[in-house]
Amino acid sequence: MFGVANLTQERIVLALALGLTTVFSIALPGFLTAENLLSLVRSVSVLGILGIAMALVVIGRGIDLSLVAVMAVSLAWTLHMVATGVPLAVALALGLAFCLLAGIITGFLIAYVEIPAIFATLAMGTFIYGFGRYFLITLDVVYLPDAARSIVWIGSGSFLGIPVPVLVFGGVCLLGALFLRYVKAGRYVRAIGDNLLAARITGIPVRPIIVMQYALSGLIGFVAGLVTATSVASMNIRVANSTFVYDVILVVVLGGIGLSGGKGGVRNVIVGTLLIGVLINGMTIMDVQYTVQNVIKSLILLAAIVADTIINPRDEQTAQQGDI
Amino acid sequence: MKGITALLAAAVIMSAGTMATAAGIDDPARASHYDAFKGKRVVFVPIAMGFDLTEGWAAGIRSALEPLGVKFDIRDPNWNTDAGAQAITSLIAEKPDAIVVHNPDVQSYARLLKRAEEAGIYVIQVNMRSSYSTDGFAGADYVGMGERIANRLIEKCSPANGGNGKIAIMQGVLTAAASAYQMKGLDNVLSKNPQMKVVSNQAADWDATKARSIMATVLQQHPDLCGGVGFWDVMDVGTGAAIREANKKVYWITQGGGNQAACDNLNKNLYSEVVSYDVPAQARDIANIIQSLFQNKPKPGATKTTLFSPLTFINNDNMKPGACWTLEKK
Numbered sequence: 001m002f003g004v005a006n007l008t009q010e011r012i013v014l015a016l017a018l019g020l021t022t023v024f025s026i027a028l029p030g031f032l033t034a035e036n037l038l039s040l041v042r043s044v045s046v047l048g049i050l051g052i053a054m055a056l057v058v059i060g061r062g063i064d065l066s067l068v069a070v071m072a073v074s075l076a077w078t079l080h081m082v083a084t085g086v087p088l089a090v091a092l093a094l095g096l097a098f099c100l101l102a103g104i105i106t107g108f109l110i111a112y113v114e115i116p117a118i119f120a121t122l123a124m125g126t127f128i129y130g131f132g133r134y135f136l137i138t139l140d141v142v143y144l145p146d147a148a149r150s151i152v153w154i155g156s157g158s159f160l161g162i163p164v165p166v167l168v169f170g171g172v173c174l175l176g177a178l179f180l181r182y183v184k185a186g187r188y189v190r191a192i193g194d195n196l197l198a199a200r201i202t203g204i205p206v207r208p209i210i211v212m213q214y215a216l217s218g219l220i221g222f223v224a225g226l227v228t229a230t231s232v233a234s235m236n237i238r239v240a241n242s243t244f245v246y247d248v249i250l251v252v253v254l255g256g257i258g259l260s261g262g263k264g265g266v267r268n269v270i271v272g273t274l275l276i277g278v279l280i281n282g283m284t285i286m287d288v289q290y291t292v293q294n295v296i297k298s299l300i301l302l303a304a305i306v307a308d309t310i311i312n313p314r315d316e317q318t319a320q321q322g323d324i
Numbered sequence: 325m326k327g328i329t330a331l332l333a334a335a336v337i338m339s340a341g342t343m344a345t346a347a348g349i350d351d352p353a354r355a356s357h358y359d360a361f362k363g364k365r366v367v368f369v370p371i372a373m374g375f376d377l378t379e380g381w382a383a384g385i386r387s388a389l390e391p392l393g394v395k396f397d398i399r400d401p402n403w404n405t406d407a408g409a410q411a412i413t414s415l416i417a418e419k420p421d422a423i424v425v426h427n428p429d430v431q432s433y434a435r436l437l438k439r440a441e442e443a444g445i446y447v448i449q450v451n452m453r454s455s456y457s458t459d460g461f462a463g464a465d466y467v468g469m470g471e472r473i474a475n476r477l478i479e480k481c482s483p484a485n486g487g488n489g490k491i492a493i494m495q496g497v498l499t500a501a502a503s504a505y506q507m508k509g510l511d512n513v514l515s516k517n518p519q520m521k522v523v524s525n526q527a528a529d530w531d532a533t534k535a536r537s538i539m540a541t542v543l544q545q546h547p548d549l550c551g552g553v554g555f556w557d558v559m560d561v562g563t564g565a566a567i568r569e570a571n572k573k574v575y576w577i578t579q580g581g582g583n584q585a586a587c588d589n590l591n592k593n594l595y596s597e598v599v600s601y602d603v604p605a606q607a608r609d610i611a612n613i614i615q616s617l618f619q620n621k622p623k624p625g626a627t628k629t630t631l632f633s634p635l636t637f638i639n640n641d642n643m644k645p646g647a648c649w650t651l652e653k654k
Contacts, residue, residue: 030544030545033544035544036541036544036545039537039540039541039544040541042537042540043536043537043540043541046533133374138374139374139375139376139379140372140374140375141375141376141558141585143561143585143588143589156565156568156569228533231533231536231565232532232533232535232536232561232562232565233561233565233594234532234558234561236531236532236558238372238403239531239533241402241403242529242531280537281541284524284526284537284538284541284542285541285544285545287523287524287525287526289498289525289526289527290495290498290526290527290529291498291527
């Protein structure tokens with residue numbers, strides 16, 4: 001179907017995912033059932049939603065290491081406010097505003113103060129976690145209060161037999177794809193990621209678009225936070241200190257979105273997310289030990305990257321710009 | 325006449341007696357007791373502040389020792405083992421009178437704790453013991469706890485009692501004392517009971533989201549899962565959510581410090597039973613060990629006291645108001 005020349009990383013990863021699915025379907029009874037496949041996608045839906053946010057930023061030649069901190073702190077604060085008597089709608093609006101504000105500040109630091117994205121977002125992530133932990137909430141784990149029962153369906157309901165988190169993931173993917181393809185600002189993001197100077201000369205408002213990119217990432221982070229908090233009825237802001245954000249970058253890079261920007265789209269994120277989902281699900285069914293799971297996961301990722309380097313050697317452009 | 329004099333004399337003596345009682349008698353051990361605490365300083369090095377266990381211990385130790393005039397400080401390494409090791413190293417130089425340590429795993433601090441004792445500082449470990457045993461330890465007996473939980477699962481799930489023997493285990497981080505010692509306890513009992521079948525034994529990294537997706541997958545494979553045990557109530561909120569979503573009845577036993585959130589979640593049927601090691605009582609135990617050390621002044625490292633916390637199995641049938649505790653608002 002594809003020639004060797006068409007073998008992009010996305011297709012390699014897709015082939016890996018399909019191959020693993022076939023092996024698991026034959027070897028593991030109960031893997032290839034509708035319920036298990038739904039639960040598989042469900043378990044990686046938050047990862048996928050965050051992957052879309054990260055992809056939007058990476059396509060614009062940035063990176064957002066503060067994503068998970070924004071997600072965790074905003075939702076923990078929202079739940080904390082609801083628990084202390086703030087009406088749910090107000091608390092949600094404030095949480096969302098917090099995400100947008102954090103995104104705008106990060107974007108401002110990168111676009112106008114011209115701090116490299118990796119340092120600006122690393123610092124902002126730590127700052128947001130510390131600020132939230134000290135000023136906004138009292139304990140690391142905030143439970144979903146009874147007053148917020150009305151939003152529990154987002155994380156634990158299902159519609160026509162499909163879990164809502166999967167639908168949210170699908171919705172975010174669809175909106176992300178439409179944004180990148182049909183919205184002017186979305187096409188600008190790709191142009192800036194491909195070549196910032198050329199984009200500026202063409203007359204694209206480069207700095208405002210960069211700010212918008214991080215605000216969008218914060219917004220999607222809030223959605224992911226809503227799904228997380230309502231599916232386990234609590235928010236643990238310690239996740240901001242974990243390696244979760246690297247898992248998100250992994251999904252993006254694994255799917256074939258280059259860190260040098262301008263390349264890839266939503267499809268890449270979906271493929272990367274599914275491979276991780278299939279891997280984790282299959283290994284949990286086989287009851288593989290956690291540490292061994294991590295080893296296998298990283299080996300497969302390395303294999304995918306090596307395959308990509310062999311099939312798609314570096315071209316002139318990446319050689320000049322370098323990776324991140 | 326003689327009788328009257330005697331009576332008068334008796335009256336005088338009696339009133340003298342009552343006068344003495346009104347003025348009070350000094351408690352002979354009181355002054356030395358308070359002297360033992362003057363100018364003393366105790367420092368607490370938890371894994372991190374900001375969760376129910378460490379906040380509970382800190383509050384309890386502070387309220388027990390501060391009225392005695394002991395200065396109580398906290399060094400918070402915020403989940404960073406290196407930062408914790410550094411805090412202890414700098415404390416060895418500062419020489420407080422006692423350090424209360426909450427170990428992230430059995431190895432990391434072991435040598436430092438020995439050095440602290442050699443520098444003349446009392447070291448008390450709380451809830452998770454390192455491989456080096458110090459002046460004091462207050463916490464759960466995890467091996468015994470694993471054994472009791474395994475027996476409880478047999479009671480609920482063994483084929484002889486009408487179950488099918490299928491159970492799952494949800495660990496935290498494999499290297500933590502709570503996980504490693506407890507697995508030993510579970511093994512001790514389960515290895516003698518081949519009718520019990522562990523269909524899944526996974527670590528969820530103390531994370532509710534991971535626990536949720538692991539349990540969702542396990543229930544797909546074993547819809548007839550009978551019961552299981554998770555190693556922390558905060559993480560098992562996720563396990564419980566997965567069980568509820570799948571509409572299954574699984575006898576899930578979890579454990580923790582017995583914070584009110586655990587009782588609330590028990591009420592919401594997120595899990596079936598909570599094994600509580602009662603954090604306020606542990607804080608009292610720690611404070612008591614410190615008081616005893618300060619009064620008896622043994623050489624640091626010379627005596628070793630272990631106080632295992634009594635465990636309470638709380639479920640919806642035996643839960644009374646006040647079975648769990650809440651932190652007082654700051």
